Amino acid sequence: MERLEAALEKARQDRQVLQDVPAPQEQEPEIVTPVSDPWSEIKEIKITNRTARKNRINTISQGKEAGPYDLLRSRALRVMGENGWATLAITSPNKTCGKTTVCANLAFSLARQSDLKIMVLDLDLRRPAMHKLLASRPKNSLHEVLRDKHPAKSAFVRVGENLAFGLNNSPAPNPSELLQAKLTKKILSEIRETYKPDLMIFDMPPMLVSDDNVGFLPIVDCGLLIGAADSTTISQLDICEKELSELTNVLGVVLNKCRFSDNDAGYDYEYY
Numbered sequence: 001m002e003r004l005e006a007a008l009e010k011a012r013q014d015r016q017v018l019q020d021v022p023a024p025q026e027q028e029p030e031i032v033t034p035v036s037d038p039w040s041e042i043k044e045i046k047i048t049n050r051t052a053r054k055n056r057i058n059t060i061s062q063g064k065e066a067g068p069y070d071l072l073r074s075r076a077l078r079v080m081g082e083n084g085w086a087t088l089a090i091t092s093p094n095k096t097c098g099k100t101t102v103c104a105n106l107a108f109s110l111a112r113q114s115d116l117k118i119m120v121l122d123l124d125l126r127r128p129a130m131h132k133l134l135a136s137r138p139k140n141s142l143h144e145v146l147r148d149k150h151p152a153k154s155a156f157v158r159v160g161e162n163l164a165f166g167l168n169n170s171p172a173p174n175p176s177e178l179l180q181a182k183l184t185k186k187i188l189s190e191i192r193e194t195y196k197p198d199l200m201i202f203d204m205p206p207m208l209v210s211d212d213n214v215g216f217l218p219i220v221d222c223g224l225l226i227g228a229a230d231s232t233t234i235s236q237l238d239i240c241e242k243e244l245s246e247l248t249n250v251l252g253v254v255l256n257k258c259r260f261s262d263n264d265a266g267y268d269y270e271y272y
């Protein structure tokens with residue numbers, strides 16, 4: 001009998017212990033605000049086959065014509081990766097050497113690596129042309145964004161998930177001053193901060209035509225010099241390569257429009 005009472009007493013005590021445990025508090029449902037991906041807010045465009053063919057965009061998909069640009073991509077990625085460089089300016093001694101064409105092809109080639117986010121900015125502000133190459137006019141111009149008149153996304157278009165272009169639909173009034181303005185640098189860092197591209201490529205003006213590159217190239221990690229076999233002289237290439245090396249790191253020199261090159265894209269290149 002004593003054992004029975006002792007067992008009942010123990011059971012009572014155990015129940016008491018359980019009752020003393022505070023009841024779990026009703027948790028307020030957590031309100032999670034969805035964080036929108038800034039890339040998804042950029043207007044998406046499609047490049048038609050006709051536009052690609054007409055404007056020599058050969059790297060949207062893999063193939064024989066993309067091969068040489070893919071090689072350029074892989075070498076650029078290797079050298080830039082080894083040096084921790086993330087921003088690349090593409091320039092040339094004189095005009096129409098093929099800067100915009102190389103810029104776009106390199107960007108599309110890079111973007112086929114889906115783990116990379118690539119951003120191209122048209123900073124040839126006297127004769128902007130990337131919008132023509134893509135057959136797409138932005139709502140506002142990048143030069144207005146750099147003056148803080150409009151949000152960045154209003155001058156951007158996106159191709160696929162990981163490639164964005166900052167475009168102009170008109171020339172900028174004072175390109176040289178704009179390219180070296182503190183506000184421009186601030187807005188460019190904000191763009192980098194917001195979109196976090198792995199690589200940012202700048203389509204620049206020619207070096208021998210204006211001083212636009214001088215104030216801007218020092219803030220860029222490296223530069224690629226494009227010469228045209230049919231119009232750039234060796235001495236122009238030499239002068240510009242030297243000047244480029246004083247302003248930033250030289251990633252390499254591309255000789256474009258080679259009629260007798262070993263590849264179909266019509267260019268050869270050299271790296272340092």
Ligand SMILES: Nc1ncnc2c1ncn2[C@@H]1O[C@H](COP(=O)(O)OP(=O)(O)OP(=O)(O)O)[C@@H](O)[C@H]1O
Binds near residue numbers: 101124256258
């Ligand atoms: N490898 C090539 N072979 C033949 N033509 C080319 C080649 N690359 C580019 N072009 C053509 O040369 C012209 C100038 O090219 P692009 O606009 O890319 O040069 P650019 O250096 O950006 O010129 P700009 O100085 O006017 O900005 C275009 O008609 C383009 O299609």
Ligand SMILES: [Mg+2]
Binds near residue numbers: 099101124129203
């Ligand atoms: Mg151009």
